[in-house]
Amino acid sequence: MPTGDLNITSMMDMFTIILVFLLMSFATTDAQITPNPQLVLPSSASNDTVEVAVALVVQRDQLRVDGLPILPLVGASAADGGAGLRLPDSALEGSRIPALFRALSEKADAARALAQGAPGADRPAFSGKLLLQIDKDVPFSVVRPILTTAGEAGFDDVRFVTYRSGASR
């Protein structure tokens, strides 16, 4: 019977191409953004990168801070494209969301305590940076009290996370 070695040169070529492609698309951002069917981000051509900060996620069904559910969102339906989404009436106190304020204040206090406890002169100060990941169909009536509450909790530097569209490259 004829015997022969397997010719793996073509497979090596294929693996080399795959390796180069994967190395180019290797994640280099520090921030963790988890894709979610309830969260479709808008697109922008901005070149600003996403930095590590407290993550406030506004999905179609709930509001989360660093992964912890804070509030449900009501009124979601496929028919109106998200226009009916709103915060529960009991969640609002004027233009502030108390549950969100408590969660963000805890994060801010923890960051300040960490900064004070760090040794050395160049200890990191509390930056007040907040990463906002909001579904593209959420109306401004939901976004406005969230921004107001974040500002009152000490998060003045808000970064709106978007998908990067190709126009900037």
Add this chain to the structure above:
Amino acid sequence: MARRPMEQNTELNLIPVMNLMSVTIPFLVMGAQFVEYSSLQGAMARIGARPEAGIESPAPPIGLQVTITAEGLGLSVSGGAAGEAERVLLPCAGPCSSVDAYDWAGLGRRLATLKDQHPDELTAVIAPGEDIRYEVLIRAMEVCREERRAQGGPRVLFPRVLIAPGPGSL
């Protein structure tokens, strides 16, 4: 007469390289990022808010405000050194049902003209209506911050974007 040395078949053993790649590729697939993310900086407008460090506007603010309603975009300038006031409405071509229905090109042109007239101005206030979708707000922020030009790359217009309650808000 010298004899030529015998040619040896020296085929490279690629099996270890294959093994290395087979181990490396699953790790790279796990760490691969097939979608790129970016961010836009903004803040809620507050009375008496101080400007961020590094973004100081030497000129008196011109009170540039972009309103977004279900009818279209509004652009207003309330003052400045010359004390001029201007209000322009840029209606949608049809119903403002999607983000692309708004006249972003028209807004960009007018903002570029305003930047030419007030090169030191850095602040723009965006005031969306209560029912305006977040996607539309992000596009407005993007248009206010930068002008996309066919030649010469993007031009910075009003990088300090503040968000304020718009028409119909509490």
